Amino acid sequence: MTLPHKLPASRLLTAIVVVLLAMTSMMIASTVIALDSLSNARARSVDRVEPAGRMAKDLNRALLDEETGLRGFVLTGDDAFLKPYxxxxxxxxxxxxxxxxxxxxxxxxxxxxxxxxxxxxxxxxEPTIAGIRLSGPVISSTRDIDRGKVIFDQLRVEVAALQADIAELGKTARAELSYAASVVLWLVIGMGVLLVVVIGGLSLLLHRLLIAPLADLAHHTRQVASGDFAHQIDASGPRETVMLAEDVDAMRRRIVQELETLDAAKTELQRSNSELEQFAYVASHDLQEPLRKVASFCQLLQRRYGGQLDERADQYIGFAVDGAKRMQGLINDLLAFSRVGRLTREQTVIDLNEILRQVLDSFSERIDETGARVVVEELPSVRGEATLLSAVFQNLISNALKFRGPSDPVVAIGAERDGETWKFTVHDNGIGIEPEYADRIFVIFQRLHPKDAYPGTGIGLAMCRKIVEYHGGTIWLKTDVDSGTSFEFTLPVVPELVAQAEEVHV
Incomplete structure (x- = not known):
């Protein structure tokens, strides 16, 4: 009994359709024949036998009219009595x-x-009519009357027998009509019962041959998808289902192989991260010590011998001091960038209004110096690390003050709810950024201006993106602004704070 389960589903379905078509054709043909018989029986009864019965009555009535008309003519001799005749x-x-x-x-x-x-x-x-027209009304002889009566009585008997025969034909026709109607009725009932049986049987067959194997395959697939990659997938049913199960199992084995490769790569990555941490430690201690010496001694040379050497020597010393300081800044920024998401602390619910107040306090001198105005709307509380989120606002506000236009800087900071996230906006009236650089500005150490034009290492926006993505959000440059620069970023909504707010409103 397992052999049909190995047949292709297309062949199984074709066989089922052929059987259904054959059964349907037989039932339709039988019904057509029965309906044709019913139609013939009805036509015989209604269109032939019943009209024939009426014509037989008309025939009997016509014979009686002939006799009655003849009798009146015999008694009166008046031709008017011959009209019924x-x-x-x-x-x-x-x-x-x-x-x-x-x-x-x-x-x-x-x-x-x-x-x-x-x-x-x-x-x-006819002889009686002719005799009366010649000699007038007379009493016919008894012999002629008896002869006419005998013949007409025979006519009555034959007409009555004809009507009886027609009545018997009508009875037979009605019986045939009733039988044909019964056959049609039972055929319709049989077709209905057969249709129910076929639909039920077909449903059970399809469930056994197609649905049940697919459901079993789906169960095995979900078990593998839940993480049990060692679970072997084995399915029965039509050939297509078995082949699909084999393909899914092959994919499972390939995933297992890839996971083994990923485990090896993960081990290698952990070793590499360990080496990077060691490098970061060396860079933050051993590498910065020589830089501090270079910078400090260059500054000593600049203070002690400044103006005593020629102008070119003073310029060289300035280059050395500036290079050492820039190298220290790059190393510090690189270390800070590498620590994001690696040296994690417990994330807590943070009031961004307090974070932003602290940031603005740290920029108070620069704000006064540039004549800037910072407009802050009410900000929500989010879950995260206060130091990192503070760095996001520091970098964005710093850029707004650094890349200012001819007028006093104006920085607008706001937030609005967008589904399950908060969308923050930091907009300024500075020199702006061309839309084609919208992606480039978030790449580490990418600068749009010469290093002498504006200070900084070009890592600030890359740091912002890494911090925002670490907190489950996204940051981008809004390119459809008329003037200035507008950055937008998202952070997830804290569910428990939303629930508390809803309870307060209730």
Missing amino acids: LDGRTTEVESAESVRDLIGDVNGRVGRIEDLARQWRGQYA
Whole structure:
């Protein structure tokens, strides 16, 4: 019984469709034949037998009209009494032909009726009419009356027998009609039952052959996706499902291999990070000591021998002092950049209003010196490290004061809720940044101006991006501003603070 499970699903579905089409065709053909029989039975009963019964009654009525008209003419001799006789002859012929056309000459009775009618007219009616027209009304002989009565009584018997035969035909036709209707009804009921059985059986078959194997494969796949990469995937069912299971299992084995490779790479990365930490320690201690000596002795030379040497010597000494200081700044900034996300502290809920107040206090002299105005809206509380988030605002405000325009600097800082994040905006009226540099400015040590034009190492915005991303946010340059520079960044909303605020509003 397992052999069909190895067949392709397309072949299984084709076989099911062929069987369904064959069964449907048989049921439709049977129903068409039954409906045709029902239609024929109805046509025979309604369109032939019933009209034939009415024509037989008309035939009987026409014969009676002929007899009645003849009797009146015999008694009165008035030709007006012959009108029913003459009209009856016409109706008799038409009725007899109609009965023959509708149901044929049943048991030869129509022909016998026509023969007896001609015999009655020829042997009794016509001679009687001719005799009365010659000699007037007379009492016919008893022998002629008896001969006419015998023939007409035979006519009555044949007409009654014809009506009985037609009634029997009607009964048979109604029985056939009822039988055909019953056959159609049972066929319709059978089709309904068969349809229910087929749909139920097809559902069970599809569930067993397709749905159940796919559900089993999905269960194994979810188990692997949950982290159990050692779980082997094995599925039954159609060939396509088995092949899909084999492909998924091959992918699982490939993931296991990649994870083993990643584990080795992780070990190597941990070793490399350890070496980098050792380098950072050397750079922060051993490497800065010679730099401090170079800078201090160059400054001593500048103070003691400044003006005693020629102008070029003073310039060389200035270059040496400036280079040593710049090297110290680069090393310090590089160390600070490397520590972000590596030397982690516990993240707490921080009031950014307090953080920004401390930052503005540290920039108070520069703000007074530049005549700057800082406009701060109410800021939310977020979860993070206070020192790092303080560095973000320090760098952005510092850039706003550094790259100021001809007018006094104006810095606007605000925040708004954007779904599950807070979006912060820091906008200034400085010289601005061209949109094509929107990505470049966040790369470490990337500068848009010569080092002599503006101070700094070019690491501030790279530091901001690393800090914001470390806190689960994103930072970018807003390029659709009319003037100045506008930075925007996001930080996650603290759920417990939102819940507390909702309770307060309630």
